[in-house]
Amino acid sequence: MQLYRGMLAAYGEQPWWPADTAFEIAVGAVLTQNTNWSNVEKALARLKQADSLDLQGLLALSPAQLAELIRPAGYYNIKSQRLLNLCRYLRDIGGLEALRKMPVEQARAGLLSVNGVGFETADDILLYALDLPVFVIDTYTRRLLSRHALASGKESYDQLRHGFERALPAEPDLYRQFHALIVTHAKQACRKSPLCEGCCLRVSCPAQFDQ
DNA sequence: TACCAGGAGAAAA
DNA sequence: TTTTCTCATGGT
Numbered sequence A: 001m002q003l004y005r006g007m008l009a010a011y012g013e014q015p016w017w018p019a020d021t022a023f024e025i026a027v028g029a030v031l032t033q034n035t036n037w038s039n040v041e042k043a044l045a046r047l048k049q050a051d052s053l054d055l056q057g058l059l060a061l062s063p064a065q066l067a068e069l070i071r072p073a074g075y076y077n078i079k080s081q082r083l084l085n086l087c088r089y090l091r092d093i094g095g096l097e098a099l100r101k102m103p104v105e106q107a108r109a110g111l112l113s114v115n116g117v118g119f120e121t122a123d124d125i126l127l128y129a130l131d132l133p134v135f136v137i138d139t140y141t142r143r144l145l146s147r148h149a150l151a152s153g154k155e156s157y158d159q160l161r162h163g164f165e166r167a168l169p170a171e172p173d174l175y176r177q178f179h180a181l182i183v184t185h186a187k188q189a190c191r192k193s194p195l196c197e198g199c200c201l202r203v204s205c206p207a208q209f210d211q
Numbered sequence B: 001t002a003c004c005a006g007g008a009g010a011a012a013a
Numbered sequence C: 001t002t003t004t005c006t007c008a009t010g011g012t
Helices: A002-011 A022-031 A037-049 A055-059 A063-069 A076-093 A096-101 A104-112 A119-129 A139-147 A157-167 A172-186
Strands: none
Touching: A002 A172, A022 A037, A022 A076, A022 A096, A022 A119, A037 A063, A055 A076, A063 A076, A076 A096, A076 A104, A096 A104, A104 A119, A119 A157, A119 A172, A139 A157, A139 A172
């Protein structure tokens, strides 16, 4: 909570995950896997232009057609398959709304059963698209914990997630803001962040806090 | 030119 | 079981 307050004071409230629909967030969660968000935006714009950014629209595309539309996001062949896997799952259960009505852990297990949806992607969908209190652990979060000596780097995803969830009230707005602040913090140039103390969250940080 | 980005799954050790 | 490899575009 101390880190959260520090980052909030430093950066202010962060707008995050701009999207018109919950489905768009789910699609973005897959497209952003190991990918710069600006490239994801290009792919989402192409899907919108093709009038395909909804469940039926994506399901109507062939893997090759979808791959071509999302090409700017990188890894387009594999992400095309992953998106279609997710769409088929959502169609089979009755859409995102059906997912929202399930107990959280059941919804999470369902998403994780989809080939191409891992822990972070599933939790992005639960928190940002479905407004459920699930803390997202990404590369930046791990790096932040490591560089502030709050984690060894060997903890599992769920160990870290439960750590945040135990320490914070179960409020989706708080989880979203915290995650957004971590990403904002990570994007600050080295030594320019008030929280860096000589180190930022960049991979090539000269302070070399990582083990 | 080289590095990096809001991962995940398969293959290899 | 753990580590390594593969997937790829675009900005800096």
